[in-house]
Amino acid sequence: MEHPHLALVVDDEPQMLDIVTFALETQGFASVSAKDAESAWSLFRNRRFDLVVLDVMLPQSSGLSLCRRIREVSAVPVLLLTAKSGVQDRIAGLEAGADDYVTKPFHPRELALRAEAIVRRTAVAPAPVELVHGPLRVGQDAATVHGRYLHLSALELRLLRRLASAQGQPVSFRDLLLSGWQIDEGPGGREMLKTALYRVRKALHGEGMPRAIRAVRGVGYELPHPGRD
Amino acid sequence: MEHPHLALVVDDEPQMLDIVTFALETQGFASVSAKDAESAWSLFRNRRFDLVVLDVMLPQSSGLSLCRRIREVSAVPVLLLTAKSGVQDRIAGLEAGADDYVTKPFHPRELALRAEAIVRRTAVAPAPVELVHGPLRVGQDAATVHGRYLHLSALELRLLRRLASAQGQPVSFRDLLLSGWQIDEGPGGREMLKTALYRVRKALHGEGMPRAIRAVRGVGYELPHPGRD
DNA sequence: AGTGAAGGTCACAGGGCTGTGACCGAGCGT
DNA sequence: ACGCTCGGTCACAGCCCTGTGACCTTCACT
Incomplete structure (x- = not known):
């Protein structure tokens, strides 16, 4: 017997939480609630969810910012709840990696059916892509230069992968901190980043790059395309 | 400009190595040679190959045994070289996870074209599968019980995955050592395995399993289906 | 019941990873 | 040229992972 899908529902209004969780449960979901981004993030990191339902308007930290953080580490489906007038929110939401949105007020049945459809489409995690950057190839578990494996820790690999995915464009400190540590910028962050990238550089140097x-300067780091100075 | 595909060619006959590497290079491959399983394994672990061409008859350690070791950690295409009379070798080779075979003597062009075809089909690594075992779910990077993440190291996760993939059947010490450490049985192996599985059990116990x-006894370990005593 | 082998438990030690703080060099603005 | 800020380098310390060896418990055989 299959276990019910587990949803994380994030909204600061208790009544809305009740409506959403009830709608999902009629569709066979189990759900866990959070009333702000920080507690949602904490829950998300400790349990495995099949769906995240996320209000855009959250206190202190935007729902979109949470959506981005989630997208950095997971392909879990995200369903956004937006206000009727929030066209820009909806566009920004899809750009932040959300899969769908429902506009308030909504019929609970619609939300439940959309949730079910998204989860049904999420059958298999997408195949990990290998990024190619000149002689450098960065997969999900390892990186090579001219076919020779780099000796990198998991943290170092995440950072290198983020740089390689930017295709020669600069990547901000903030993005690198998000990719490497799943944190926003704060004191000490850049110091850690400096050292970690120093270690990645040493490994690349050791294999001929x-x-x-x-x-x-003042922006972040980049992995320029070969042939550019 | 794309880099040439890199092949690892394993054969104990120098003349055969020359024939194979020359044939592959006419098809645009770069290649590295090894004359026995141990040196091949060492090369394989340190570089990333796009293809392995592997003679079945190797001194001291069978080519099939090497094929199995490779398959434990990689989906790289493996092309076997077999003797004309080796029907059972060929069947055993495919069972050991090889993708294709060429029977000696062979036309170098045929080998090169088969190699090219295999590599062309290997476009994307298969999506990692998540193994489900009652309330336990074991992915490639993490495992959960009732949606709650288990705190496991990479080694522990490999072992748990191997047990889960056996679908309730016993898994031998040898298979567990292969999965966890990529080694054959030797002194001290079972001691490490005892301790590592002890740590996995502790983590499962902590999350309600x-x-x-x-x-x-005397065979290995199993992860019986729930409901069986 | 006794014995020996196999499996379980545990702590210790070593190595690797990672965050931190200090110091030095480079670059930019004045 | 100078000063300040930012980036690079490095070593240290703490934590986690892992292999090992010792000891205890369990099980199977006699």
Whole structure:
């Protein structure tokens, strides 16, 4: 017997939480609630969810910001709840990686059916993609230069992967911190980042790619395409 | 410009190595040679190959045994070289996870074209499968019980995955050592395995699955289906 | 019941990873 | 040229992972 899908529902209004969780449960979901982004994030990191239902308007930290954080580490479906007038929110939401949205007020049945449809489509996690950058290839579990494995820790690999995915464009400190540590910028963050990237550079240097990573002062770092100075 | 595919060619006959590597290079492959299983394994672990061409008859350690070791950690295409009379070898080779075979003597062009075809089909690594075992779900990067993440190291996760993939059947010490450490049985192996599985059991116990892993005396361990005693 | 082998438990030690703080060099603005 | 900020380098310390060895418990055989 299959276990029910588990949804994380994030909204600061208790009545809305009740409506959403009830609608989902009539469709066979189990659900856990959070009333702000921080507690939602904490729950998300400790349990495995099949769906996240997320109000855009959250206190202190935007629902979209939470959506981005989630997207950095997971392909879990995200369903946004937006206000009727929030056209820009809806566009921003899809750009932040949400899969769908429902506009308030909504019929609970519609939400439940949309949730069910999204989860049904999420049958298999997408195949991990290998990023190619000149002689550098960065997969999900390892990276190589000219076919030779780099000796990198998991943290270092995440950072290198983020740089490679930018296709030669600069990546901000903030994005790198998000990718490497799943945190927003704060004190000490850049110091950790400096050292971690130093270690990645050493590994690249050891396999014949010195000076691959370049600092962009005040912005972040980049992995320029080969042949560019 | 795309880099050439890199092949690992394993054969104990120098003349055969020359024939194979020359044939592959005419098809645009780069190649590295090994004359026995151990040196091949060492090369394989340190570089990333797009293809392995593997003679079945190797000194000291069978080519099939090497094929199995490779398959434990990689989906890289494997092309076997077999003797004309080796029907059972060929069947055993496919069962060991090889993708294709070429029978000696062979036309170098045929080998090259088969190699090219295999590599062309290997476009994307298969999506990682999540194994479900009652309330336990074991993915490639994490495992959960009732949706709650288990705190496991990479080694522990590999072992749990191996047990879960056996669908309630016992898994031998040898298979567990292969999955966890990529080694054959030797002195001290079972001691490490005992301790590592002890740590996995502790984690399962902490999330509500005590006694999940059961020893099968003299054979190995199993993860029986729930409801069986 | 006794014995020996196999499995379970546990703590210790070593190595690797990671965050931190200090120091030095480079770059930019004045 | 100078000063300040930002980036690079490095070593240290703490934590986690892992292999090992010792000891205890359990099980199977006689």
